[in-house]
Amino acid sequence: MLAKRIIPCLDVKDGRVVKGVNYVDFRDAGDPVEQAAWYNGEGADELTLLDITASLEHRDTVLDIVRRTAEEIFIPFTVGGGIRTIEDIRDTTQAGADKVSIMTAAVEKPDLITEGAERFGSQCIVVAIDAKRVVGDEENLGPAPDEQIEWRVHTHGGTRQTEIDALEYARRAEELGAGELLVTSIDADGTKAGYDVELLRRISEHAGIPVIASGGAGTIEHLYEALDYGKADAVLAASIFHFRELTIRQCKEELAERGVPVRL
């Protein structure tokens, strides 16, 4: 059976992990390559590296990290942050990324999705959707199938609101050639109070492509809700794994006990 995926995410700034694995005996705790290898050993199904460096000058630093990581880990590897052009996609995949995650540029230039999919295959193009509620309860993000809720797409790391409806955008991204959707709830992100499962469920039910849940994970129950009620195909999380509050194996064992197919 196709397994639900658990994907740790490394946030990298100026070539160093900023939200990374703490309290582990690393030679160099800020080294993304070392942390990537550690997650690989932990049983991660995939790895995402998000470059949150604001400036463009660090492009080479990131590509170097991607190259060194790809030499060490043999699971799918997604790189996001600052991917704006076809050349960026080419450079990143040539360095060893299997997929790129595109956010702001995909909203501003939707052609990038199509062109990227034609050149590198849909499987390579993950469209990241940062969504925030503009209608509906922003605090209670649990199941609410009958509630009238609307989400707007945000860009620039969640700082700028657009007038684009998140559900419509998800459909559009798929039509344009996206291979997967990485759906982050801005309302939930950083709260550790759970994913916006209603957002996930509504997008998953309409999408013919896999949905990766992001933003808000604090417990195994949250992962379960995103995969079960939210119908997500994968869950991405940063802090819960980095601070070793939970190991990936622990999550998988408990999810398996609750009937979720996982790779153990």
Add this chain to the structure above:
Amino acid sequence: MIALIDYGMGNLGSVSNALRFIGCEFEITSAPDGLSSADGAILPGVGAFGDCMENLREYSLVEAIRDYVAADRPFLGICLGLQLLFGESEEMGTHAGLDIVPGRVVRFSHDRKIPQIGWNQIEKRQDCPQLEGVPDGSYVYFVHSYHVVPEDESVIATTTEYSYEFCSAIRRGNLFATQFHPEKSSETGLQILRNFVKVVEGQ
């Protein structure tokens, strides 16, 4: 020497990295000669079926691959490198393949999400050296919208279930090809690559 066939379809980085990691010596080649002198050959593949065949023709690799496989020399096809071995594919129109293995390449015919992306399990249909040490139920990584349907079921090496059971690897003598990506399938995948190297060395 193992030849990693480069026919201009995407980068060979992941496969190269995995081969280097397991300490396998290989050479990237786009020339028919590079293939004829090789002890083992790997045909990776990303992209659309029609484009890939077009490129194989342009690089004059069609006959070279057919001859190579006909001599039962060790061959590993990965993903599209499996599909290309078949008679024809229905991906974006009908395209003729290498026609080394009788059968067709068809799109998943169900309402589950397409492409299938992620880790799924393989069940062995035959004992082959390429799958030594890989137990039934092992997880491997898939990314695909199409799958192969061999005419002769005895070539099926593994099956996988995605709504229905499909052929996820084939083997005929020293010809072995997988729908999944061993180079992205963690330890299981590396084991399959090591097994292939062993087959090459045993020749």
